[in-house]
Amino acid sequence: MTSEPSTSLNIGILGHVDSGKTTLTRRIAEMGSTSAFDAHATSSSNSDGIRRNTLDLGFSTMTSLSGKRLALIDCPGHSGLIRAVLAASTVFDMAIVIIDVLAGIQPQTAEHLLLASKFCPDRVIVVLNKCDLADDQKIKESTKKVRKGLKAMGINENSPVVEMSLVDGFFKEEMLENLKKAIETREFEPRRDTEKLFLIAIDHCFAIKGQGTVLTGTVIRGTLRLNTEIEFASLSETRRVKTLESWKQRVDQVAAGNRAAFLVTPSFDENRFSRCISGAPGALKPTKSVLATVEPIVFFRKSINSRSKIHVSVAFETVMAECQFLRKDDEKDEFEILESMLAPCQVLLKFEKAVFIPENFKIPFMASRLEQQTGCRFAFSGHFENSDTENLKIFSRKSRKGTVERIEKDGYSAICTGMFKAETNFDVFRGFQISTSSGPRGKVEGAFGKSGKFRVVFQEKIDGLVEEKEEISLFMKKYCDKLVSYIPE
Numbered sequence: 001m002t003s004e005p006s007t008s009l010n011i012g013i014l015g016h017v018d019s020g021k022t023t024l025t026r027r028i029a030e031m032g033s034t035s036a037f038d039a040h041a042t043s044s045s046n047s048d049g050i051r052r053n054t055l056d057l058g059f060s061t062m063t064s065l066s067g068k069r070l071a072l073i074d075c076p077g078h079s080g081l082i083r084a085v086l087a088a089s090t091v092f093d094m095a096i097v098i099i100d101v102l103a104g105i106q107p108q109t110a111e112h113l114l115l116a117s118k119f120c121p122d123r124v125i126v127v128l129n130k131c132d133l134a135d136d137q138k139i140k141e142s143t144k145k146v147r148k149g150l151k152a153m154g155i156n157e158n159s160p161v162v163e164m165s166l167v168d169g170f171f172k173e174e175m176l177e178n179l180k181k182a183i184e185t186r187e188f189e190p191r192r193d194t195e196k197l198f199l200i201a202i203d204h205c206f207a208i209k210g211q212g213t214v215l216t217g218t219v220i221r222g223t224l225r226l227n228t229e230i231e232f233a234s235l236s237e238t239r240r241v242k243t244l245e246s247w248k249q250r251v252d253q254v255a256a257g258n259r260a261a262f263l264v265t266p267s268f269d270e271n272r273f274s275r276c277i278s279g280a281p282g283a284l285k286p287t288k289s290v291l292a293t294v295e296p297i298v299f300f301r302k303s304i305n306s307r308s309k310i311h312v313s314v315a316f317e318t319v320m321a322e323c324q325f326l327r328k329d330d331e332k333d334e335f336e337i338l339e340s341m342l343a344p345c346q347v348l349l350k351f352e353k354a355v356f357i358p359e360n361f362k363i364p365f366m367a368s369r370l371e372q373q374t375g376c377r378f379a380f381s382g383h384f385e386n387s388d389t390e391n392l393k394i395f396s397r398k399s400r401k402g403t404v405e406r407i408e409k410d411g412y413s414a415i416c417t418g419m420f421k422a423e424t425n426f427d428v429f430r431g432f433q434i435s436t437s438s439g440p441r442g443k444v445e446g447a448f449g450k451s452g453k454f455r456v457v458f459q460e461k462i463d464g465l466v467e468e469k470e471e472i473s474l475f476m477k478k479y480c481d482k483l484v485s486y487i488p489e
C-alpha cells in the first residue's frame with residue numbers, strides 16, 4: 001500500500017447553469033469518483049445495491065502537465081444549489097470559471113467569481129465556452145468584459161482566459177492543451193497542515209449492503225490513517241476506518257489536501273448524514289457562537305443591522321445565525337455593539353444550532369441572504385477568530401436626557417427631572433456623571449421625592465452658570481452585567 005502524494009490541488013469547476021461545466025469536466029478528467037459526472041443524481045436505489053444520496057458536487061481527477069494530481073470539483077450552477085458550492089469552496093486551491101461567450105457574466109457566474117475571489121483570487125482560470133456560437137469580434141468583446149468583471153470582483157485581471165468549444169465538430173484537442181497550460185501557470189505548492197489532528201470535509205455518503213458505509217471527502221488538515229477512529233461529531237458517533245482509498249487506489253494514509261474514500265462499520269442511516277466536517281476524536285467542538293472579522297461584499301446592496309438573521313456557511317454547513325456587529329477597542333479590550341455592519345468591524349455570530357468546528361483554527365466563512373431572489377446574495381465574509389465568546393466584554397452605548405428644574409441654595413447642587421421614572425432604583429445610578437449644556441459636570445446623588453426627580457451635585461459653584469430648564473445628559477455603557485457612566489470625548 002502507498003500514501004497519496006501531498007501535491008494534489010483542488011480545483012473548483014464553476015459557472016452559471018448550462019455554461020458547460022460538466023461537459024468540460026468529462027472532456028478533461030481521467031478518472032471520476034462515484035457519480036462524478038452526474039451532477040443532479042436523485043436519491044434512488046440502484047441495481048448495484050448502492051444507495052446514493054443526492055449528489056450535487058462531482059469529483060474527478062486529472063494529471064497536470066507537470067505531473068501534479070488535480071482534483072476537479074464540478075459544482076452545480078443552479079442558484080438553489082449554492083449551499084453545495086459554498087461547502088465545496090472551503091477546499092478550493094484554484095478555480096476554473098466557465099463563462100458562456102454569448103451570455104457573459106451571469107448571476108451565478110458572479111456569485112461563483114466572488115467565492116473564487118475569497119479563496120483563490122490569483123488562481124482563477126476563465127474558460128470562455130461555446131465559442132462555436134460566436135464570431136471573433138464577439139469573442140474579443142466578451143474577453144474584454146470578463147477581464148473588467150474579474151477586476152471588479154478582486155480577481156487578478158490578468159488571469160488566463162481560454163477560448164473553448166466543447167461540442168463535437170468544433171472541439172479541438174489543442175483547446176484542452178491551452179487549458180492545461182493555463183493551469184500549469186497557476187500551479188503552486190500549497191502549504192498543508194499535516195501535523196495536527198486530522199479533519200476531513202465529507203461530501204458523500206452511501207451504504208453498501210452487508211459491508212458498511214462508504215464516505216468520501218477531502219482531508220483538510222492532518223493525516224487520515226487506516227484503522228484509526230473517526231468521529232462524526234454532529235451525529236455523536238465514532239467509527240473505525242476499515243478500508244481507505246484515494247482515487248481508487250488502496251492506501252494506508254491520506255494527507256491534507258487529498259481525496260479519500262473509506263469504509264466504516266457498522267453502517268450509518270445515511271439519511272441522518274449531511275455534508276459536514278469530521279475528524280479525529282476531539283478535533284471538533286460544538287460551538288454556539290463565534291467572534292469573527294468581517295469583510296463586506298461590495299455587491300451586496302442591502303444594509304444589515306445587528307440582531308438580524310443571516311445564513312452562515314462554514315465548515316461544509318450552512319446555519320442560520322444572529323449577527324451582532326462590533327467595534328473593538330484594542331486599548332480596553334472591549335467591544336461596542338454597532339447598529340449595522342461597518343468596514344472594518346467584527347461580528348458576534350450566534351448560531352441557531354451548534355456547529356462543529358476545530359478550536360484555534362482560522363476558519364473562513366461566508367454570510368449570505370440565500371432567500372433573496374435577485375441581486376448578490378453574499379453579504380460579508382471573514383474568518384472565525386474565537387469561539388470563547390462567553391467572557392467578551394461587550395457593551396452598547398445608551399444616553400438619557402433631562403432638564404434642570406432648579407438650582408439649590410447652596411449653589412453646588414440642582415434638582416433635575418425628566419430622566420428617570422418614579423419607580424427607578426437610584427442605587428444603580430448613584431455617582432453617574434451628568435453633563436449640562438452650559439458645561440459644568442455633576443454626579444447623581446440620589447432621588448428627590450418619589451416622582452423620579454433627582455439631585456445632582458457639582459464640584460464647582462453652578463449658580464450663574466447653569467440655568468433652570470437647561471438640558472442635561474447622562475451617557476452610559478451598558479454591559480451584560482452592569483451600567484457604567486462616561487463623558488463622551
Ligand SMILES: Nc1nc2c(ncn2[C@@H]2O[C@H](COP(=O)(O)OP(=O)(O)OP(=O)(O)O)[C@@H](O)[C@H]2O)c(=O)[nH]1
Nearest residue numbers: 016017018019020021022023076077130165166167
Ligand atoms: N454550442 C455549444 N454547446 C455546449 C458547449 N458546451 C456545452 N454545451 C451544451 O450546453 C449544455 C449544458 O452543458 P453542461 O455541461 O451540462 O452545463 P453545466 O454548466 O454543467 O450545467 P449545470 O451543472 O446544470 O449548471 C449542454 O446541452 C451541452 O451540450 C459548447 O461549447 N458549445
